[in-house]
Amino acid sequence: MPTLPQATELCRRLADLMRPHVTPATALVGIQTGGVWIAEWLHRELGLKQPLGSMNVSFYRDDYHQRGLQGGRKPSAIPFDVADAHVVIVDDVLYTGRTIRAALNELFDYGRPARIDLAVLVDRGGRELPIAATYCPHTLQLPAAQSLNLERTEDGSLEFTVVEK
Amino acid sequence: MIPNPQLNKNGELQHLLTIDGLPREIVVSILDAAAPFTEVAEREVKKVPLLRGKSVFNLFFENSTRTRTTFEIAAKRLSADVINLNINTSSTTKGETLLDTVDNLAAMQADMFIVRHAASGAPHLIAQHLRNIGADHIRVVNAGDGRHAHPTQGLLDMYTIRHYKKDFANLTVAIVGDVLHSRVARSQIHALNVLGVPEVRVVAPKTLLPSEVERMGVRVFNDMREGLRGVDVVMMLRLQNERMNGALLPSTQEYFKYYGLTPDKLELAKPDAIVMHPGPMNRGVEIDSAVADGGQAVILPQVTFGIAVRMAVMSMLAGN
Numbered sequence: 221m222p223t224l225p226q227a228t229e230l231c232r233r234l235a236d237l238m239r240p241h242v243t244p245a246t247a248l249v250g251i252q253t254g255g256v257w258i259a260e261w262l263h264r265e266l267g268l269k270q271p272l273g274s275m276n277v278s279f280y281r282d283d284y285h286q287r288g289l290q291g292g293r294k295p296s297a298i299p300f301d302v303a304d305a306h307v308v309i310v311d312d313v314l315y316t317g318r319t320i321r322a323a324l325n326e327l328f329d330y331g332r333p334a335r336i337d338l339a340v341l342v343d344r345g346g347r348e349l350p351i352a353a354t355y356c357p358h359t360l361q362l363p364a365a366q367s368l369n370l371e372r373t374e375d376g377s378l379e380f381t382v383v384e385k
Numbered sequence: 386m387i388p389n390p391q392l393n394k395n396g397e398l399q400h401l402l403t404i405d406g407l408p409r410e411i412v413v414s415i416l417d418a419a420a421p422f423t424e425v426a427e428r429e430v431k432k433v434p435l436l437r438g439k440s441v442f443n444l445f446f447e448n449s450t451r452t453r454t455t456f457e458i459a460a461k462r463l464s465a466d467v468i469n470l471n472i473n474t475s476s477t478t479k480g481e482t483l484l485d486t487v488d489n490l491a492a493m494q495a496d497m498f499i500v501r502h503a504a505s506g507a508p509h510l511i512a513q514h515l516r517n518i519g520a521d522h523i524r525v526v527n528a529g530d531g532r533h534a535h536p537t538q539g540l541l542d543m544y545t546i547r548h549y550k551k552d553f554a555n556l557t558v559a560i561v562g563d564v565l566h567s568r569v570a571r572s573q574i575h576a577l578n579v580l581g582v583p584e585v586r587v588v589a590p591k592t593l594l595p596s597e598v599e600r601m602g603v604r605v606f607n608d609m610r611e612g613l614r615g616v617d618v619v620m621m622l623r624l625q626n627e628r629m630n631g632a633l634l635p636s637t638q639e640y641f642k643y644y645g646l647t648p649d650k651l652e653l654a655k656p657d658a659i660v661m662h663p664g665p666m667n668r669g670v671e672i673d674s675a676v677a678d679g680g681q682a683v684i685l686p687q688v689t690f691g692i693a694v695r696m697a698v699m700s701m702l703a704g705n
Binding site: 280284293294297 | 430434701
């Protein structure tokens with residue numbers, strides 16, 4: 221099994237990758253729940269002025285008929301005008317690309333953005349759709365039987381764990 | 386043991402026929418699932434694709450505006466195709482039986498039936514029939530059957546109470562009015578009990594209470610002033626003149642005097658008590674306009690929440 225990356229260190233490297241390309245008007249939208257934690261940190265670190273968005277993409281997932289409604293998530297909140305905005309979607313792990321496909325569809329129901337980028341901490345391979353991250357500090361290959369999860373500890377720091385499915 | 390006809394073999398909700406007998410976890414999961422749907426109405430595109438390509442049939446064998454409309458809006462916001470059957474002008478008036486109608490709609494590849502019927506048990510009969518003909522992929526939602534149940538109304542009322550009171554654990558709730566004819570009251574009582582509300586009261590004249598109503602787990606009050614004292618939630622019921630046979634009441638004026646919710650009677654409840662009504666309201670019969678339009682009324686939010694709750698129910702049924 222590959223060594224697990226340090227999530228806090230990856231957040232710093234992700235911010236470094238993004239810094240030259242964002243302006244105060246850039247809007248961040250985190251995908252619940254891990255993506256929101258990262259987006260909250262990036263928002264402070266990069267000094268962005270647009271209010272932070274968060275997205276619950278479960279209404280747009282293509283595997284809804286296998287998984288049903290997943291409870292316990294909050295509603296989506298997009299507190300800025302999406303029309304003509306530069307939006308960066310933030311998630312913890314990029315895998316099949318289906319979550320990002322759902323997020324893109326959902327975002328367009330709020331308006332027509334000028335540009336959308338994707339920022340993730342880890343790309344674990346296994347793509348099933350033609351989707352790529354704009355900013356990604358770390359890649360690794362994991363077998364399909366394992367899932368890479370981001371967790372937040374009691375002191376607020378982020379940690380990756382690997383779970384056998 | 387007879388299995389609950391609403392649940393599949395994994396214990397998941399397959400049809401929504403009544404709140405009676407539903408496990409607490411399922412009731413809570415519907416309320417939890419409804420919360421994210423409230424936000425869909427505030428978007429530029431008020432639609433999510435959960436039921437895209439599904440055909441939802443509104444089968445209303447009894448008049449309704451609000452319930453039928455909110456089910457239609459809920460289904461459309463989930464991207465379903467909605468077909469409204471106007472039963473008064475349909476084959477039923479030419480003599481077709483209920484189950485023949487169902488067979489025909491099943492042959493049209495229906496995915497869900499929203500059923501309102503004057504006969505108690507009609508949605509159960511349809512669900513059972515769908516199982517018998519091997520069409521139990523079609524989901525049934527009871528939108529009100531006779532005096533029996535109106536589960537989505539009960540659920541949206543619980544959503545409303547939770548929204549304003551946060552928690553069910555310390556509440557006293559009074560249900561006031563025509564309990565005898567009210568499927569809404571039955572669904573409310575079952576829901577309040579399963580969610581653990583410590584005191585559920587019913588307030589009505591003896592002629593408008595079912596016999597042995599105490600056995601449903603409620604305290605009975607015939608005096609409205611006594612019944613409202615110290616309550617957190619007042620749930621008014623509509624006086625159902627159209628369901629009354631014979632003289633259960635002297636007059637609507639006299640009913641209003643004793644059981645109409647007026648500002649002075651409402652003062653006996655807690656100062657932060659909320660007032661609910663499932664609609665349509667009879668102003669000056671069961672509720673005074675000063676209360677219906679007053680600061681404690683949450684009657685219009687009930688309607689808005691009802692759309693989110695119905696979206697949650699339809700999505701859960703379609704996904705299970």
